[in-house]
Amino acid sequence: MSSLVGFISLSLAIGINFFLLFSYFFLKNKNYNFNLIVRLSSVLTLISFFSLMFSYVTSDFSNFNVFQNSHSNKPLIYKISGTWGNHEGSMLLWISILSIYGFLFSITKVADLKFKQLTLVIQSSLHILFGLFIVFTSNPFLVNSVIVKEGLGLNPILQDPGLAIHPPVLYAGYVGYSIIFSLAIAGLLNKNNDDEWLYIAKKWSLISWTFLTGGIALGSYWAYYELGWGGWWFWDPVENISLMPWITGLALVHSLLMIRGEQILKKWIIFLSILCFSLSIFGTFLVRSGILTSVHSFAADASRGLFILLIFFIITGFGFLVFLLRTPENSKPINLLFVNKVSALVINNVLMIITTLTILLGTIYPIIIEVITNDRISVGGPYFNSTVIPIMMPGFLLMSVAPVLSWQTNRLRNAKLYVLGFMIISVVVLIQSYFTTFNTWGVLGLILGVWIIVASIISIFSSYKIKFSYKMLQKINPHIAHIGVGIAIVGITCSSVFKEEYDYNINEGDKFRIKNTFITFQKVETTNEANFQALRANFLIKKDEKLVANIRAGKNYYPVSKMITSEAGIFHEWFRDIYFIVGDQKDNNWFIKIYINPFVSFIWLGVLIMVLSGFIGVTKK
Amino acid sequence: MKLNHSYNKFILIKLILIFFFVDVIASELIDEKVKKLTLELRCMTCQNQSIYDSEADFSNDIKKIVRKKFQEGKSEKEIKDFLTNRYGEYILFKPLLNYKNLFLWAFPFILLVFSLFFFIYRIRKR
Numbered sequence: 001m002s003s004l005v006g007f008i009s010l011s012l013a014i015g016i017n018f019f020l021l022f023s024y025f026f027l028k029n030k031n032y033n034f035n036l037i038v039r040l041s042s043v044l045t046l047i048s049f050f051s052l053m054f055s056y057v058t059s060d061f062s063n064f065n066v067f068q069n070s071h072s073n074k075p076l077i078y079k080i081s082g083t084w085g086n087h088e089g090s091m092l093l094w095i096s097i098l099s100i101y102g103f104l105f106s107i108t109k110v111a112d113l114k115f116k117q118l119t120l121v122i123q124s125s126l127h128i129l130f131g132l133f134i135v136f137t138s139n140p141f142l143v144n145s146v147i148v149k150e151g152l153g154l155n156p157i158l159q160d161p162g163l164a165i166h167p168p169v170l171y172a173g174y175v176g177y178s179i180i181f182s183l184a185i186a187g188l189l190n191k192n193n194d195d196e197w198l199y200i201a202k203k204w205s206l207i208s209w210t211f212l213t214g215g216i217a218l219g220s221y222w223a224y225y226e227l228g229w230g231g232w233w234f235w236d237p238v239e240n241i242s243l244m245p246w247i248t249g250l251a252l253v254h255s256l257l258m259i260r261g262e263q264i265l266k267k268w269i270i271f272l273s274i275l276c277f278s279l280s281i282f283g284t285f286l287v288r289s290g291i292l293t294s295v296h297s298f299a300a301d302a303s304r305g306l307f308i309l310l311i312f313f314i315i316t317g318f319g320f321l322v323f324l325l326r327t328p329e330n331s332k333p334i335n336l337l338f339v340n341k342v343s344a345l346v347i348n349n350v351l352m353i354i355t356t357l358t359i360l361l362g363t364i365y366p367i368i369i370e371v372i373t374n375d376r377i378s379v380g381g382p383y384f385n386s387t388v389i390p391i392m393m394p395g396f397l398l399m400s401v402a403p404v405l406s407w408q409t410n411r412l413r414n415a416k417l418y419v420l421g422f423m424i425i426s427v428v429v430l431i432q433s434y435f436t437t438f439n440t441w442g443v444l445g446l447i448l449g450v451w452i453i454v455a456s457i458i459s460i461f462s463s464y465k466i467k468f469s470y471k472m473l474q475k476i477n478p479h480i481a482h483i484g485v486g487i488a489i490v491g492i493t494c495s496s497v498f499k500e501e502y503d504y505n506i507n508e509g510d511k512f513r514i515k516n517t518f519i520t521f522q523k524v525e526t527t528n529e530a531n532f533q534a535l536r537a538n539f540l541i542k543k544d545e546k547l548v549a550n551i552r553a554g555k556n557y558y559p560v561s562k563m564i565t566s567e568a569g570i571f572h573e574w575f576r577d578i579y580f581i582v583g584d585q586k587d588n589n590w591f592i593k594i595y596i597n598p599f600v601s602f603i604w605l606g607v608l609i610m611v612l613s614g615f616i617g618v619t620k621k
Numbered sequence: 622m623k624l625n626h627s628y629n630k631f632i633l634i635k636l637i638l639i640f641f642f643v644d645v646i647a648s649e650l651i652d653e654k655v656k657k658l659t660l661e662l663r664c665m666t667c668q669n670q671s672i673y674d675s676e677a678d679f680s681n682d683i684k685k686i687v688r689k690k691f692q693e694g695k696s697e698k699e700i701k702d703f704l705t706n707r708y709g710e711y712i713l714f715k716p717l718l719n720y721k722n723l724f725l726w727a728f729p730f731i732l733l734v735f736s737l738f739f740f741i742y743r744i745r746k747r
Contacts, residue, residue: 229674236669343744350736358729365716365725373721380669380714382661387729583676591676 006051007141013044014131017124035106042103049096053083064142071153081164088140097175122182137304153560162222173212177277184273188326202256209249210614217607228566230595235381237292240363241283251352274319344402351395400455445493452486481613488606494599504592518542533557553580
């Protein structure tokens with residue numbers, strides 16, 4: 001029943017959007033309310049989404065999608081998140097968020113009504129494309145042809161609170177770029193609109209980027225504690241794909257901030273707006289088509305992949321075509337000097353684009369090679385580390401002082417103070433590293449991270465009189481975001497370069513010591529949980545003779561899908577994580593692996609600051 | 622994220638000590654070599670995990686093979702060649718620098734140099 005409701009409302013929503021498109025181009029009388037139609041289609045799409053969720057929550061196995069991806073003994077939260085834990089449901093989530101953005105845009109104030117109509121029409125066209133994709137290739141409302149009592153279960157690795165909320169947050173980022181795309185195209189087509197859209201796009205781009213940041217961080221944090229590999233970023237194609245629109249979105253956010261200055265890099269902003277959404281769709285294509293695992297698995301079921309590829313070409317092609325045909329004239333030539341704010345921004349934009357292209361190339365190169373030569377090659381972490389990091393480093397260096405550079409001149413106020421600060425930090429880090437372990441990347445990363453934090457603090461105190469108010473916070477917000485970046489860089493550097501690891505083969509009851517921390521491997525227990533069996537080893541952690549924590553690490557066995565997941569135990573401290581992995585057992589001897597990840601919490605702290613400052617930026621007028 | 626793991630700075634002290642504890646030092650050097658190489662190898666039975674980080678049977682076997690080859694005095698390149706002959710280039714996370722991958726390696730830096738020159742040209746022109 002709920003499947004039927006879901007399918008009908010999904011189809012109706014598409015139909016309504018068709019009507020909107022048709023009437024815009026063919027009906028002369030445009031007095032009807034565009035906003036209301038868009039809102040109606042959003043409501044219908046959401047009804048469709050929630051009816052699928054209802055099927056999941058009630059374990060309605062007459063729905064084929066629910067049967068394939070759910071099980072009645074799953075906890076409620078994973079029944080809800082199961083809605084988007086599969087291809088069909090996640091595409092429904094995608095289009096629901098698309099329509100939410102349409103709804104939100106329809107209730108925002110826009111002075112130029114014609115322009116608003118056009119934007120909504122473009123957003124509706126996107127809705128139609130993805131709606132048809134769902135109906136024809138990924139329908140989540142198919143009826144199960146046999147009557148069954150039980151479902152096949154959700155992939156256990158997805159049964160985790162972090163991953164339950166990761167897709168909605170990530171999609172809120174990806175799909176948010178759709179509204180910027182629509183705005184940019186409408187802005188190009190509607191020449192009378194005097195750059196109003198740029199000011200509107202500023203907010204939306206910041207919202208999308210902030211959600212994308214949060215989504216990527218959630219995924220990364222999940223990988224850290226759930227995969228049990230001790231790391232948090234693996235340059236996996238799926239990670240790369242989310243990073244590309246993130247970087248171009250970052251470039252877009254910064255370019256849009258330029259509107260406050262005198263010059264407008266209009267062409268560039270439009271280009272980035274189209275690029276961001278194109279990369280989002282391209283990422284969806286790569287993930288959803290299965291082409292990443294192998295060209296052959298793509299060929300096995302090509303209909304979905306080809307359909308998304310078609311959507312990608314239509315949207316990207318249309319976008320860039322409009323861009324080429326109706327390129328705006330530059331109102332003024334941009335004022336490039338050796339170091340002023342404009343050139344700093346241009347340089348960093350270029351670096352971000354090069355980074356994005358490098359990641360793109362590295363991600364699809366194995367596919368290209370396989371298609372041409374039939375050889376399989378890997379492009380993994382070592383490639384990205386040795387290309388992306390050196391390219392980004394000058395960008396980070398520039399970023400530290402960019403907010404205080406002048407628009408017009410080559411001068412930097414208090415330049416001496418900054419130079420002095422940089423030198424002191426470099427010397428301190430060098431001395432510190434000489435007495436511990438020297439590592440080139442470690443030193444460079446630490447200097448950069450600390451320098452960005454210090455430079456931002458210097459800028460705050462030298463440019464503003466500090467008062468404690470929300471307005472003040474809005475003013476210094478850019479610096480705060482940069483402090484977040486600095487903190488994250490310190491975390492990234494330390495946790496990857498100065499990571500230590502220890503292997504043990506020990507019995508229950510054994511004790512060992514890592515520096516000043518005494519650890520007791522107490523005992524191993526197995527328990528039966530709702531839908532899995534848990535094996536947990538207990539570790540007592542003592543410092544200065546005091547018990548400070550009791551950490552449990554182990555594995556889960558999910559009988560429904562016959563899978564074992566590793567459950568790392570993490571002892572969080574401010575300046576390091578102690579990360580426990582329990583391995584195999586050989587006659588009472590357990591293999592225990594322990595990572596010491598210094599400063600890893602700084603990464604999450606830094607990202608949190610960036611996200612918060614993103615939201616503060618949205619509230620700014 | 623893994624960055625390059627550089628060698629210990631106390632090379633000189635090591636050289637002196639080598640005369641006294643040849644065995645210990647040698648095995649420590651081999652440990653570092655094995656770590657550096659296996660970090661750049663893909664565990665073929667896992668999902669995007671390096672052989673060093675993985676505890677899968679496949680990875681443990683390869684770790685043993687790599688260690689043995691280093692003990693026999695084989696160079697890193699020889700071991701890589703051996704492994705690619707056996708498992709294909711897919712096992713290397715860091716693609717080889719050959720004709721096929723030239724574009725992959727050159728592209729980012731060409732782009733970087735090109736935009737640098739363009740930027741200087743634009744400033745000069747003003």
